[in-house]
Amino acid sequence: MQMPTGVHALVRRTHEERVMRALRENGAMSRGEIARVVGLSRTTLSEITGSLLQRGAIVVVDTDASRREGSGRPAERLALDPASAQFMGVDFGHRRVHVVIADASHEVMASGSVRYDDTADWQTRTELALGLVGRLSTGAGVHYGALQGIGIGVPGPYPAPEGAPWPRATPGATVLRPAPEGVDVAFAERFDAPVIVDNNTRLAALAEAISGADSVADLVYVRLSDGVGGGLVVGGQLVTGSAGLAGELGHVTVEPAGRPCRCGKRGCLETVASVPGILAACWEFGLRLENLQDLAAAVAAAHPVADRVLREAAAALGRVVGAATMTLNPAKVVIGGEITRLAPVIVEQVAATLAAELFPTAPGGPVVEAARLSDDDGAIGALAAVFHSSPLLAKYPGTTDVKGRSDAGRPATEGAAHVRP
Numbered sequence: 001m002q003m004p005t006g007v008h009a010l011v012r013r014t015h016e017e018r019v020m021r022a023l024r025e026n027g028a029m030s031r032g033e034i035a036r037v038v039g040l041s042r043t044t045l046s047e048i049t050g051s052l053l054q055r056g057a058i059v060v061v062d063t064d065a066s067r068r069e070g071s072g073r074p075a076e077r078l079a080l081d082p083a084s085a086q087f088m089g090v091d092f093g094h095r096r097v098h099v100v101i102a103d104a105s106h107e108v109m110a111s112g113s114v115r116y117d118d119t120a121d122w123q124t125r126t127e128l129a130l131g132l133v134g135r136l137s138t139g140a141g142v143h144y145g146a147l148q149g150i151g152i153g154v155p156g157p158y159p160a161p162e163g164a165p166w167p168r169a170t171p172g173a174t175v176l177r178p179a180p181e182g183v184d185v186a187f188a189e190r191f192d193a194p195v196i197v198d199n200n201t202r203l204a205a206l207a208e209a210i211s212g213a214d215s216v217a218d219l220v221y222v223r224l225s226d227g228v229g230g231g232l233v234v235g236g237q238l239v240t241g242s243a244g245l246a247g248e249l250g251h252v253t254v255e256p257a258g259r260p261c262r263c264g265k266r267g268c269l270e271t272v273a274s275v276p277g278i279l280a281a282c283w284e285f286g287l288r289l290e291n292l293q294d295l296a297a298a299v300a301a302a303h304p305v306a307d308r309v310l311r312e313a314a315a316a317l318g319r320v321v322g323a324a325t326m327t328l329n330p331a332k333v334v335i336g337g338e339i340t341r342l343a344p345v346i347v348e349q350v351a352a353t354l355a356a357e358l359f360p361t362a363p364g365g366p367v368v369e370a371a372r373l374s375d376d377d378g379a380i381g382a383l384a385a386v387f388h389s390s391p392l393l394a395k396y397p398g399t400t401d402v403k404g405r406s407d408a409g410r411p412a413t414e415g416a417a418h419v420r421p
Contacts, residue, residue, distance in 0.1 A: 012048070015038075015040060015044065015048050016048055016051070016052060016057075018038040019034060019038055019040075019045070019048055019049065019058075020052070020057065020058075020080065022034055022037045023058060023078065023079055023080050023105075024080060024104070024387060025387055027079060027105055027106030027107075028061045028077040028078065028079040028105055028106070029077060029078060029079075030075040030076065030077050030078070031045055031049060031075065031078065032075060034049070049078060053078070056081060057080070057081065058078050058079060058080055058081065059078070059079060059080075059081050059082070059105075060076045060077070060078060061077055061078070061079045061082070061105055062076075062077050063075060063076055063077060079105035079106075080104040080105055081104060082103040082104055082105040082107060083103070083104075084104045085103070085104040085147075085148040086101060086102070086103055086104070086109070086142060086143070086144070086147050086148065087101070087102050087103075087104075087147065087148060087149050087150070087151075087383055087386050087387065088100070088101055088102075088133070088147060088149075088150045088151070088187075088191075088193075088383075088386075089101075089150075089151045089152075089153075089378075089379035089380060089381070089382035089383035089386070090129060090150065090151065090152045090153065090187070090379060091153040091200045091203070091379035091381075091382060092125060092129065092152070092153060092154045092155060092183075092200060093155060093200065093225060093226055093227075093378070094118045094155055094225070094226035094227045094262075095115055095116060095117070095118050095226045096113050096114065096116065096226075097113060097114055097116070097125060097128060097129045097132065098111070098112075098378070098379045099111060099113070099129065099132050099133055099136060099379065100379040100380060100382075100383060101133075101136060101140070101142050102383055104148075109140055109142055110136040110137075110140035110142055111136070111379070112132055112135070112136055113132070114128050114129075114131070114132045116128055118226065118262070122182075122183065126183060126186050130186070130187075130190060144191050147191045147192075147193040148193060148194075149193055149194050149195075149196070149386035149387075150187050150188075150191065150193050150194070150195045150196070150382075150386065151195075151196045151198075151203065151379075151381075151382025151383055151384075151385045151386040152183060152187065152195060152196065152197045152198075152382060153197075153198060153199065153200025153201075153202075153203040153204070153378040153379065153381065153382050154183060154197060154198075154199065154200055155199070155200055155201075155227060155229065156248075156263075183197060184196075184197045196382070196385050198240075198382075198385070199229065199240075199244065199247070200229070200378035200381075200382075201221070201222075201223050201229030201230055201231050201247065201378065202229075202231040202238060202240070202246075202247055202381075203231075203378050203381030203382045203385060204221060204223055204229075204231060204336055204371075204373070204378045204380075204381045205219065205221035205230070205231025205232070205238065205247070205334075206231070206233075206238050206381045206384055206385060207373055207378075207380045207381035207384050208221055208334045208336070208371055208372060208373060208381075209238075210384060216233070216330070216331045217233065217236040217331070218233060218234055218235065218236075218328060218329065218330040218331050218332075219231075219232070219233040219333070219334060220232060220321060220324050220325060220328060220330045220332075220333045220334070221233075221247075221333075221334045221336065221371075222249055222250075222317065222321060222333075222334070222335055222336065223336035223337045223371070223378075224273055224274060224275065224317075224335065224336070224337035224339050224340060224346070225274065225275060225337045225338070225339075226274060226275060226276060227250055227270050227274050228249065228250030228268075228269050228270040228273050228274050228317075229247070229248070229249075229250050230247035230248060230249035230250065230324075231247045232246055232247045232324070233330075234328055234330075249269060249320050249321070249324060250268060250269050250270040250273075251265065251268045251269070251270060252268065252269050252320045253265060253266075253267050253268055253269075254267060254268070254269050254272055254316045254319070254320065255267030255271070255272065255316075258271050258272065259271040259280070269316060269317060269320050272312075272313050272316045272317075273313040273314070273316060273317045275337070275339055277313070278295070278309055278310065278313050278339070279291070279295065281309045281312075281313070282295070282298075282305055282306060282309050285305045285308070285309065287303060287305040287306060287309075289306075292338060292339060292342060295339070295343065296342040296343070299342060299343050299345070306343075307345065310343050310345050310346055310349070311345060311349050313346070314345065314346045314347075314348075314349035314353070315349055315353045317335075317350055318349060318350040318351075318352070318353025318354045318357065319353060319357060321333055321350060321354055322353065322354050322356075322357025322358065323357070325354060325357070325358065325365065325366060326357070326358065326359065329366075330366050331366055331367065332366050332367045332368075332369070333350070333354065333366045333367070333368045333369075334369060334370070334371050334372075335350060335368070335369070335370055335371065336370070336371030336373070337371070340370045340371065341370065344370070347368060347369065347370050350368055351368040354366075354368060
C-alpha cells in the first residue's frame with residue numbers, strides 16, 4: 001500500500017491521533033462509536049482503523065453482542081493495545097487507601113485496599129500505599145515500568161490554604177492534617193510517571209458526572225464514609241475554589257454545640273452524617289452497632305432507632321445540600337458511600353428534605369440519586385482524570401512528573417472516561 005505524503009500524510013496523521021485519543025479517553029469502542037466521537041465518515045474511519053490494526057497500535061478486544069439491540073451483526077470493539085500502557089488511581093481515605101490499576105483499554109487489572117488508623121501520619125499512609133501497589137503486581141501482570149500516569153485523591157482541601165493555621169484545635173477532636181504536597185513526589189519518584197493530585201471526593205464527583213449516557217454539566221456530589229466530603233460541577237467545570245475548599249460540605253456546621261469534628265470545629269455535618277457519626281448516635285440511643293454490617297442488619301430488621309438516626313442524619317444532609325442547590329441550581333444531586341446502598345432511606349430522606357428546602361415556585365428540583373460507582377469511586381475518578389483532559393478539568397493545574405515539569409497547557413478534549421471494574 002502506497003503511503004500518503006505531504007498534506008495527505010498530515011491529514012492522515014491527524015485523523016489517527018484523533019482516533020487514538022478517543023480510544024485513550026473512552027476505552028474500547030465500536031467503529032460507529034468512534035466515528036460519532038471524532039466526526040469522520042465511515043469510509044475514512046475504516047481506512048484509518050485498518051492501518052492502525054495492521055501496525056498493531058490498536059486491537060480488537062471483543063464485540064458489542066452483549067449489549068446490542070436487534071438482530072444485526074455484532075460490531076467489533078477496538079481499543080489501544082492493552083499492553084501498551086498502564087495507569088494507576090489512588091484514593092487515600094481517612095482510614096484506608098484504595099488502589100486501582102488499569103491498562104490502556106481501560107480494563108481494571110488489579111485493585112485492593114489497606115486500612116490505617118485515622119491518626120496515621122502521611123509518611124505512614126504513603127508507605128502503606130506503596131506497599132499495597134507492590135503486592136498488587138504479584139500475579140496480576142502489572143509491570144509498573146509501563147505506567148503512563150498516576151492519579152491520587154486525598155481527603156480534605158488540596159492544596160491546603162497557604163498561611164492559615166490548620167486546624168483550630170477543639171478539645172476531644174481527632175485533628176485532620178491536610179496531605180502534604182510531597183505525596184505526588186513520592187509516587188513520581190518511585191514510578192517515574194506524571195502524577196495528578198486532588199481532593200478524593202472531587203475526583204469521585206468527576207467520576208459520577210461523566211459516567212453513563214446522562215452526564216450532566218451541573219452536579220452536587222456528597223460522599224458519606226469515614227468522613228463527609230463533597231464535589232461541585234458547575235457549568236461543566238469541576239470547581240476547586242480559590243483555596244481548594246469548594247465542595248467541603250461535610251464541614252458546614254449543623255449543630256453548633258455538637259460533637260468535636262476532626263477539622264477543629266464542632267457540630268459539622270461530618271459529625272452527624274458520616275458512618276462513625278451515625279454509629280455513635282445509635283449508641284447514644286441504646287443501639288450498640290460496631291460497623292456498617294451491624295447497621296445493615298438493623299436496617300433490614302426495621303429497627304426504630306436505626307431508622308430515626310438515619311433519617312435525622314439524612315435530613316441534616318438534605319438541609320446542607322438544599323443550600324448548595326439554591327446557590328448552584330444543579331441538574332443532579334448524587335449521594336455516594338457504601339452506607340447509601342445499605343440504607344436507601346438516606347437518599348429518600350435527602351430528596352424529601354431537599355424538596356421542602358427549594359424555592360417554592362421552582363419548576364422542579366434536581367434529580368437525587370445514589371452514586372452509580374462503588375466506594376472506589378475516588379480511585380476511579382483519579383483514573384478518569386489521568387485518562388483524558390476532560391472538559392471538567394479544563395481549568396485544573398497540570399500534572400507533575402518526577403522532574404517537576406508541568407503540562408498545564410494541554411488542550412481539553414470532548415469525551416468521557418469509562419473505567420470498567
